[in-house]
Amino acid sequence: MENTKDFKSGFVAIVGKPNVGKSTLLNKILKEKVAIVSPKPQTTRNKILGILNEPNSQIIFIDTPGMHKSQNKLDEYMQKSINSVYEDVDVVVLVIDGLKIIDDSTINFIKSFEKLNKKTILVVNKIDESNFNKMYPKIAKLNEISYLQTILPISAKTGQNVDVLIDEIKKLLTDNVKYFDDDLYTTQSERFIAGEIVREKALWLLQDEIPHGIATQIVEWKESENKVVISCDIIIEKKSHKQIIIGKDGEMLKNIGTKARIEMEKMLNKKVFLNLFVKVKEDWRNNSQFVDDFGYNSKDV
Ligand SMILES: Nc1nc2c(ncn2[C@@H]2O[C@H](COP(=O)(O)OP(=O)(O)OP(=O)(O)O)[C@@H](O)[C@H]2O)c(=O)[nH]1
Numbered sequence: 001m002e003n004t005k006d007f008k009s010g011f012v013a014i015v016g017k018p019n020v021g022k023s024t025l026l027n028k029i030l031k032e033k034v035a036i037v038s039p040k041p042q043t044t045r046n047k048i049l050g051i052l053n054e055p056n057s058q059i060i061f062i063d064t065p066g067m068h069k070s071q072n073k074l075d076e077y078m079q080k081s082i083n084s085v086y087e088d089v090d091v092v093v094l095v096i097d098g099l100k101i102i103d104d105s106t107i108n109f110i111k112s113f114e115k116l117n118k119k120t121i122l123v124v125n126k127i128d129e130s131n132f133n134k135m136y137p138k139i140a141k142l143n144e145i146s147y148l149q150t151i152l153p154i155s156a157k158t159g160q161n162v163d164v165l166i167d168e169i170k171k172l173l174t175d176n177v178k179y180f181d182d183d184l185y186t187t188q189s190e191r192f193i194a195g196e197i198v199r200e201k202a203l204w205l206l207q208d209e210i211p212h213g214i215a216t217q218i219v220e221w222k223e224s225e226n227k228v229v230i231s232c233d234i235i236i237e238k239k240s241h242k243q244i245i246i247g248k249d250g251e252m253l254k255n256i257g258t259k260a261r262i263e264m265e266k267m268l269n270k271k272v273f274l275n276l277f278v279k280v281k282e283d284w285r286n287n288s289q290f291v292d293d294f295g296y297n298s299k300d301v
């Protein structure tokens with residue numbers, strides 16, 4: 001079908017520090033879960049593409065890992081995937097956490113995006129947990145940053161102002177091309193999302209540094225008409241973490257598995273038989289080969 005003259009499309013990067021709510025925002029915009037979310041920073045490790053199809057527009061969003069200082073090979077991969085996103089996008093949605101103090105370093109951080117020379121919308125997230133009187137002076141402070149197209153307080157969690165954000169983005173789009181089929185809302189494979197679901201449950205259930213050292217790898221996927229048998233390796237970086245992830249009498253692993261299976265069944269609309277295996281790869285986040293093997297290949301960013 002030919003696009004009408006007023007059809008708009010384009011690519012939008014969602015960027016910002018870890019834990020500010022970028023992935024929550026993407027899921028809310030799409031009304032589908034394409035990116036995993038957790039209260040722990042550095043949840044997202046890859047660029048995640050989500051497509052919002054509306055009768056007169058197609059917006060392609062790219063969620064990115066939170067920006068932080070690189071400490072290992074995995075961090076370097078994450079940084080590369082953030083850097084590579086800017087080439088292709090028309091609009092940058094820069095997300096900050098509205099519950100955090102907005103000081104000079106925040107202002108400088110936001111100003112550092114000016115050199116990208118992209119139309120930029122600043123989103124101040126998590127307003128559901130604040131009140132207008134507290135938020136207003138903070139947002140007023142941001143008005144001195146002149147290169148921004150819009151400053152918008154939102155709640156990615158409740159969806160407040162998310163429709164306004166989408167309208168503001170549409171105003172900035174100039175392409176007239178349909179890049180993807182109408183019925184596609186992500187380019188992530190079900191296999192990739194399944195691995196991410198296992199990682200998400202581990203992020204929620206495990207404490208301290210353990211979840212950050214976890215990678216997941218789908219090693220078996222046998223699908224028939226009404227069931228899928230999925231086997232997934234959970235890779236950990238220290239032998240001493242093995243007992244913690246398995247738990248007393250296997251309780252922790254069982255819990256991760258049950259929660260992941262329920263979510264996979266919703267996604268796949270089929271009965272899922274999920275087998276989890278724990279494997280130790282000492283210090284894998286510092287090993288380029290392992291980082292590549294577990295799906296974080298710099299050549300793919
Ligand atoms: N109260 C509140 N919490 C939110 C909101 N948006 C996200 N969160 C919470 O903030 C935490 C981080 O959310 P994510 O969406 O994983 O954040 P992220 O920016 O993608 O994080 P990284 O992938 O680590 O960079 C989670 O606990 C979310 O539930 C919001 O609008 N309000």
Ligand SMILES: [Mg+2]
Nearest residue numbers: 022023043044
């Ligand atoms: Mg994320």
